[in-house]
Amino acid sequence: MSDTHQPHDVQRFIEVEVASEPAGPVEQPEQGERAGMSRRSMLKAGALAAATLTAGQARAQEDAPAVATGSVAGMPFRALVRSGTTSSVEDLRLREIKPRQVLVRTTASCGCYTITRNVLGDRNFDAPTIPNHSGFGVVEAVGAEVRRVRTGDRVLVCGTPECGVCYQCLHGNPEACNYLNSQLFNEPIADMADGTAVIQQGAIGGLSEIIVAMEEYCIPLFTDLPDGELSLLGDTLAAGLSATLTYxxxxxxxxxxxxxxxxxxxxxxxxxxxxxxxxxxxxxxxxxxxxxxxxxxxxxxxxxxxxxxxxxxxxxxxxxxxxxxxxxxxxxxxxxxxxxxxxxxxxxxxxxxxxxxxxxxxxxxxxxxxxxxxxxxxxxxxxxxxxxxxxxxxxxxxxxxxxxxxxxGGQMGGMHPMRDAPRYVTMIERGAIDAAAVITATYPLDGVVDGFQRVADRTELGVVFVFG
Ligand SMILES: [Zn+2]
Ligand SMILES: [Zn+2]
The missing domain is CATH 3.40.50.720 (NAD(P)-binding Rossmann-like Domain)
Structure with a gap:
């Protein structure tokens, strides 16, 4: 390569680089290849912006069959599904998970006032959707590229992701982690009996026996505290604590x-x-x-x-x-x-x-x-x-x-999930925080609509939905 690259050469280089390793470390080009390709020339060509988009799209589109524990496609489970203005418990069949996704067998999910609109109200989703935006459970399968959690881990699926490597995370603002843009990867995870595809609210859902989450949303918690208490750390309890313990x-x-x-x-x-x-x-x-x-x-x-x-x-x-x-x-x-x-x-x-x-x-x-x-x-x-x-x-x-x-402001009071959830666990274990004190009712999956009615009425404090 010479010092006089044309823009189309730069563009081609970026596309090749991204396409060859969409999710893993990008191979370093040879010295001779990199020589002459200054950041200034790439910026001038508009190629850096193009590369960013291409990388995001590549990540969202990757679909290599790579589940570490075998295929999970077809696994039956039940979930609350919101279709139009109707919320009902449906029998679903799981789709295959992707290399960087985690399959969680849900044990508890926090009832959040914000979600009342999505379960009881007139706020509709564009497609049939499993509502809520947090959950807790046990990892049942992981994609081949997942590193943060292992099968058998107790895991918080937090309302806020923390990837640790995006621009926001590197600048000390994981509460605004770029993975929060769930539109990048919120694809159907399951199908109803009639073949209708089902997605999860915020790429998380929670009112379901199964959650499929990107690993950036998954926080392993090493404790024997009860599932219901830990589920609050993906939403309400963690938000209030973070408001007093972060920014x-x-x-x-x-x-x-x-x-x-x-x-x-x-x-x-x-x-x-x-x-x-x-x-x-x-x-x-x-x-x-x-x-x-x-x-x-x-x-x-x-x-x-x-x-x-x-x-x-x-x-x-x-x-x-x-x-x-x-x-x-x-x-x-x-x-x-x-x-x-x-x-x-x-x-x-x-x-x-x-x-x-x-x-x-x-x-x-x-x-x-x-x-x-x-x-x-x-x-x-x-x-x-x-x-x-x-x-x-x-x-x-x-x-x-x-x-x-x-x-x-900010998501969940400025919570840094990977840093803060474990220390909130320790605070609960030490008795500095009483998580159980705010749980006033629990409901099974078939009682989700009733439970959210109590949340909307404000007649209960903390409502937790329990599964299994
Ligand atoms: Zn919430
Ligand atoms: Zn991030």
Whole structure:
């Protein structure tokens, strides 16, 4: 090769390189081959972008028969399938898994409020789909290229993947791992009796006796904790803990405010308690959930229906500290717009369905979202967890720009699944976190619709679906 490559030469080189090793390490070209192919010339030719797309497509399309433990095609299993607006348990036949997929025999799956729309509501999928976005079980088969888990492992199929090698993971943001784009590989995993293909929500599903997941979503957990408790680490419990232990890590003695005492908010309460927070102030309209928050570590619970208009100032007052002497570590008093808590977690969301218990002053969730920002002190941390708010929200420009509040969002509160799930297991084992305390009901596969109705009604806290 010379120094005067034409663009079509570059393109051909990339395609050959990608096609020869679609999923494994790419062979290094000979020195003479690489010579003269500068990154600048490749960029100029637009070839790098083309290579990226080609690699992703190649990964999604790979279908070499390579199951380490023998063929699984045709294996019968049952799952909840959502077709149109109908949710029903169906008999399915498994398709062959791919070289980097893991076949999990599900033992438990977390009932998540977000999923109520997909099981009970009017949110349809494009194709018949197994709902949910997490699960727990035992690895029954692995594709030939899977390294992270082995058959027989107890494995969490987490709502967030962590590949460890994509751009986001390498830059410290696995909660935004590029494998989260499940459209790349969410192909049918099974067929119904009439031949209709079935996919999994988010390439995970969960309300099924079988989950087929890319290994990037699979976290092996080496513990003897119960399946139901561990299933919460793929969703609600892990999200609340991560909100207090990752980007907005609670500091000892700090003031923490948690909006919402559902399964996620209660996990945030426990996470804050585990860090020896000072005050843990919980804002929750449902009486039995306020009681639960007190049991799990809240120091104060407030009903947002009481003094709704003065809630923000009331919380700020609670966070003034023991002195108003500014030269002695004190803070400004009433009316100071940058006063508030050190760490705030918004986990209330909006009502997707009319609850059968008390409801807050604003069913859209936007009021709580705005209040959560208002009660975060200047320089404090606000972590946003709920995804159920409906509508847009605005902020005063100057304060939005100048108050130095750090806002953290992100999948599952910023969880780094491979790092965090094992340490959450240890925290549960040591008694720092009580996972069992938030599980108030379990349902079998045939009771999934009933279970989700209780989740939608908010009459239960943590609902777990158990299989086998
Ligand atoms: Zn969820
Ligand atoms: Zn990644």
């Amino acid at each position: 907005g890590r609670v500091e000892p003695g700090s003031d923490v405010v948690v909006f919402g005492a559902g399964p996620i908010g209660l996990a945030a309460v426990q996470g804050a308690r585990s860090q020896s927070a000072g005050q843990i102030i919980v804002i929750e309209p449902v009486a039995y959930r306020r009681e639960k928050a007190l049991e799990l570590g809240a120091t104060t619970v407030l009903d947002p229906n009481v003094d709704t208009d003065t809630l923000v100032e009331r919380v700020r007052e609670m966070c003034y500290g023991p002195t108003d002497r500014l030269d002695a570590g004190g803070r400004y008093g009433p009316g100071y717009r940058y006063g508030g808590a050190d760490f705030v977690i918004e986990a209330s969301g909006g009502d997707l369905f009319p609850p059968a218990v008390e409801t807050g002053p604003d069913t859209t969730g936007l009021l709580a979202l705005r209040q959560s920002w208002d009660v975060t002190r200047g320089g404090g941390h606000l972590t946003l967890l709920a995804a159920g708010q409906q509508g847009d929200i605005s902020f005063p420009t100057a304060r939005f720009c100048l108050s130095t509040r750090s806002i953290h």
